[in-house]
Amino acid sequence: MRSSPTSPPWPSARWHDVIGWIAVLLLPGVVGVVTERADWCPDRIVAAVQLLLPWWGGLALVVTVVGLVAAEVWLVVAGAIVVVGVAVVTGPKLLRGRRARPSSPSETRFSVGLANLYVDNEEPDAAARQLLEAAPTILVLTELTPDLLDAFDAAGGSDRYPHRLHREPLEGEYEAGIFSVHGFAVAKVHTEGDLRVVDATVALPDGEVRVVAVHPEAPTSHDGFRTWRRQLRALRGLLAQAEPATIALGDFNAGTLQPPYEALLHTPFRDAHDLMGQALAPSWGTGPSLPRWVPALVARLDHLLVGPSISVIEIRSLDAVGSDHQPFVADLALLDA
DSSP states (O other), rough: OOOOOOOOOSSSSSHHHHOOOOOOOHHHHHHHHHHHTTTOOSSSSHHHHHHHHHHHHHHHHHHHHHHHHTTTTHHHHHHHHHHHHHHHHHHHHHHHHOOOOOOOOEEEEEEEEEOOOTTTHHHHHHHHHHHHOOSSSEEESOOOOOOHHHIIIIIIIIIOOOEEEEEEEEOOOOOOEEEEEEEEEEEEEEEOOOOEEEEEEEEETTEEEEEOOOOOOOOOOOHHHHHHHHHHHHHHHHHTTSSSSEEEEEEOOTTTSSSHHHHGGGSEEEEEHHHHHHHSOBOOOOOOOTTTTTTOSSSSOEEEEEOOOOOEEEEEOOOSSSSBOOEEEEEEOOOOO
8 A cells, every 4th residue: 555755844944944034134133223222333234224123123023923823932032032122222212202392472483394306306396386385484405406496496486485595506416405485694505524504594583593404425335324424423513513593404314213313312402203203204215106195114314403492393294296205394483592
């Protein structure tokens, strides 16, 4: 009588190989947690892992579930360790609710918008119309090109924002511009080390606010990473000496959990999104050609930092029209010193 072949034991050796490779996926998460806790960002690879740290936490959770299903205790433990580590890093920001805003009868309210237009934006007219409909008092645009500026003005930007400051001529993808309903008391484009700064003091009806617009280089190459570090260090130095009624904003090409960005918050400045419990809400990571309702998924690169004399009332996101970044508008108040 012919015997039937013996079935291989489960999990098979191949299954163990799969589990081993799944476990390897946890290593970047470990690196991200350890380096973030150590306040260390030595190269662009570590910077990328730190940028994506919340996603590694999600992956580790999946690995933990796989370990439970496969009855692999060591995989459950490894995944759980990474989940807990990421939770320690991100938990305070995820659980932070909207902070109470001090009220003052002498405060001056205004709004500021930030939009990375994207140099290859195929819907510049629609992008401009959205920003003009949002109608912030002050608008900062990054990746500003002559063609995008022409489209913005053709849509009514020159009428809405007669006061503006940017470099002349506009060159490259790291340009930024400040556009304001109100006039400038001081306006200049200058450099702080390797960082180009568009710097204007806006004369509001009942006070002045300094607006600092920047767009550091993306740390996607070895040289780019080193430049990015120097630029963020230069911005930190500028903020450490800035007046209390100052805001700094732009596409920082830096994520909330990266130490070079976190160092900016060692100054008197605060992250506006963090104050509103939105620090980990991504602003970058959608495709310019995707439907506008598709949210940004990767990380927050677009930031607003506020000085001690600025209070944050509300932040609302706009659609990513033709861009890979999601714009936002923040309602702020200038408090009487």
